Amino acid sequence: MNDSPRWLDEKESRAWRGYQALRRDLDSTLERRLSRDSGLSAADYQLLVVLSETEGQRLRARELRNEVRWDRSRLAHQVRRMEQRGLLLRTECETDARGTMVELTPEGRRAIEDAAPLHLVAVRNYFIDLLTPEELDVLAAIAERVRAKVGDEGCDE
Amino acid sequence: MNDSPRWLDEKESRAWRGYQALRRDLDSTLERRLSRDSGLSAADYQLLVVLSETEGQRLRARELRNEVRWDRSRLAHQVRRMEQRGLLLRTECETDARGTMVELTPEGRRAIEDAAPLHLVAVRNYFIDLLTPEELDVLAAIAERVRAKVGDEGCDE
DNA sequence: GGATGAAGGCTGACGTGTCAACAACGCGCT
DNA sequence: AGCGCGTTGTTGACACGTCAGCCTTCATCC
Numbered sequence: 001m002n003d004s005p006r007w008l009d010e011k012e013s014r015a016w017r018g019y020q021a022l023r024r025d026l027d028s029t030l031e032r033r034l035s036r037d038s039g040l041s042a043a044d045y046q047l048l049v050v051l052s053e054t055e056g057q058r059l060r061a062r063e064l065r066n067e068v069r070w071d072r073s074r075l076a077h078q079v080r081r082m083e084q085r086g087l088l089l090r091t092e093c094e095t096d097a098r099g100t101m102v103e104l105t106p107e108g109r110r111a112i113e114d115a116a117p118l119h120l121v122a123v124r125n126y127f128i129d130l131l132t133p134e135e136l137d138v139l140a141a142i143a144e145r146v147r148a149k150v151g152d153e154g155c156d157e
Numbered sequence: 158m159n160d161s162p163r164w165l166d167e168k169e170s171r172a173w174r175g176y177q178a179l180r181r182d183l184d185s186t187l188e189r190r191l192s193r194d195s196g197l198s199a200a201d202y203q204l205l206v207v208l209s210e211t212e213g214q215r216l217r218a219r220e221l222r223n224e225v226r227w228d229r230s231r232l233a234h235q236v237r238r239m240e241q242r243g244l245l246l247r248t249e250c251e252t253d254a255r256g257t258m259v260e261l262t263p264e265g266r267r268a269i270e271d272a273a274p275l276h277l278v279a280v281r282n283y284f285i286d287l288l289t290p291e292e293l294d295v296l297a298a299i300a301e302r303v304r305a306k307v308g309d310e311g312c313d314e
Numbered sequence: 315g316g317a318t319g320a321a322g323g324c325t326g327a328c329g330t331g332t333c334a335a336c337a338a339c340g341c342g343c344t
Numbered sequence: 345a346g347c348g349c350g351t352t353g354t355t356g357a358c359a360c361g362t363c364a365g366c367c368t369t370c371a372t373c374c
Contacts (some may be wrong), residue, residue, distance in 0.1 A: 004273045012285050014178065015293040018300030019284075023180055029307045032332095043360070060337045062322070074361060076324055081359075098369045117162045127176075128169050130302050136172040138177070138295045143175030145287050150186045189362095200330070218353070231331060233354055238329075255339045255352045 027128060033122045038115035043078050044087065045119065051088065051104040058103035059092055087111060090105035158160035183284060195272035199234050199252045201244065202276065205269035208245065208261040217250055244268060 008016060031042050040048070050067045051057055059067070065075050079102055082088050087108035093099030104112075131139070165173060187198050197205070207224045208214055215222050216224070236259055239245050244265035250256030261269075288296070 005277050006281070007277065008280075008285065011293050011297075013301075014297040015288065016280060016285055018297040021341085022253060022300040022303055023184070025304050025307050027180070041359075060322095064330095071362080072323060073363075077360075080324090092247055093322095096322080096370080100323065118158050120162050120164065123165075123173060124163070127303055128165065128173055130306055131172065131299060133168060135295055135299055136168050138292055139299065140168075140171040140175040142288060142292055142296065143172075143179040146284055147178055147182050150182050150283050198329075208357085219351090228332080230333075230355085234330075250352095253340075253352085257353065268351060 029126055030119075030122055034115065037118045037122075038111065040111065040115055044082060045112070045115060047078065047082065047102075048087065048104070048108055049116070051102065052109060052112045057109065058091075059103050061100045061102055064102055078095055082108070186283055187276075187279055191272065191276055194275045194279075195268065197268060197272050201239060202269070202272060204235065204239065204259075205244065205261070205265055208259065208271070209266060209269045213264065215248075215258050218257045218259055221259055239265075 027042075034042065034045060036038055038045075046068050047064065050064060051059060061075060061079070065072065068075075070078075079088065079090060083090060086105055088102055088104050091101045092101060093101050098154075184199075191197055191199065191202060195202075203225050204221065207221060208216060218232060218236070222229065225232075225234075236245065236247060240247055243262055245259055245261050248258045248260060250258050285293075
């Protein structure tokens with residue numbers, strides 16, 4: 001029971017505060033642009049990308065969840081909202097009566113095809129093109145290591 | 158009007174996907190731990206930290222907003238909820254009748270003092286201690302550069 | 315076949331974040 | 345004083361995310 005743990009030193013603090021600021025500013029900028037340019041949220045975009053890259057433009061909800069790593073509830077809410085907007089639709093799964101198939105509508109396909117190039121430009125402009133090749137590698141390595149650490153503890157489903 | 162922009166190559170894609178996964182997994186892990194350990198959300202924590210580091214444990218809402226870089230509405234909602242929980246309270250500003258002072262309650266002070274050491278351990282365990290000194294520097298540099306880029310365009314207030 | 319438990323998915327409640335509209339105040343001007 | 349305008353903060357509506365609880369269906373075992 002030691003109530004004075006090891007605090008962050010100068011270098012550590014810069015990195016930690018930097019990460020937090022990066023997360024806040026970059027994500028909000030990209031989401032705002034995506035919303036203005038294409039009327040899509042980041043969550044919309046993510047589902048549309050996965051479905052549009054899938055053979056047949058349809059996936060079982062369970063598979064879709066594995067792709068984006070959401071929980072059941074979040075996907076159910078998001079799919080319901082997107083179905084109401086006409087971006088996708090739900091049908092029954094033929095092989096398992098518990099399952100639900102999620103399918104891209106032509107409208108959803110058009111939405112992602114319009115949005116993707118614009119979003120890519122924004123990602124480059126505000127992030128990727130600002131980094132050197134070495135920095136790209138470091139970032140990927142960091143992400144991999146951290147995910148391995150949090151993965152073997154918070155491993156739910 | 159070129160609809161086939163420059164896509165991300167292998168290295169860029171690893172970095173970009175890595176960042177997105179990092180953001181998702183690290184943040185959700187830290188927030189979940191904070192909530193379980195201390196009953197605080199990330200937003201709660203942020204406000205409590207700023208107030209607890211302030212002389213007199215109180216700040217004008219405008220200053221508090223500048224510290225955490227939120228917009229008016231978000232702060233107003235968050236403060237209202239935290240006031241209902243007894244973590245802080247609002248009083249009138251003596252020098253400007255438009256203003257609102259936000260003040261830490263003893264309960265709020267106790268909450269942040271209990272939470273901070275636990276949160277620090279989690280930040281080290283899941284993130285900072287996993288990085289080499291060089292990686293800390295690279296991360297800080299990346300964050301600085303990206304923020305400079307998004308800052309001079311999305312500069313609202 | 316019937317019971318039991320796991321898996322898949324849905325819903326409602328609540329906290330959170332964003333946007334637009336609004337009210338109240340300060341400040342400068344005439 | 346009165347007007348105009350920017351600043352400050354609040355509110356309501358809605359989208360988003362998490363949690364707990366629920367129902368249906370599948371798989372297993374008796």
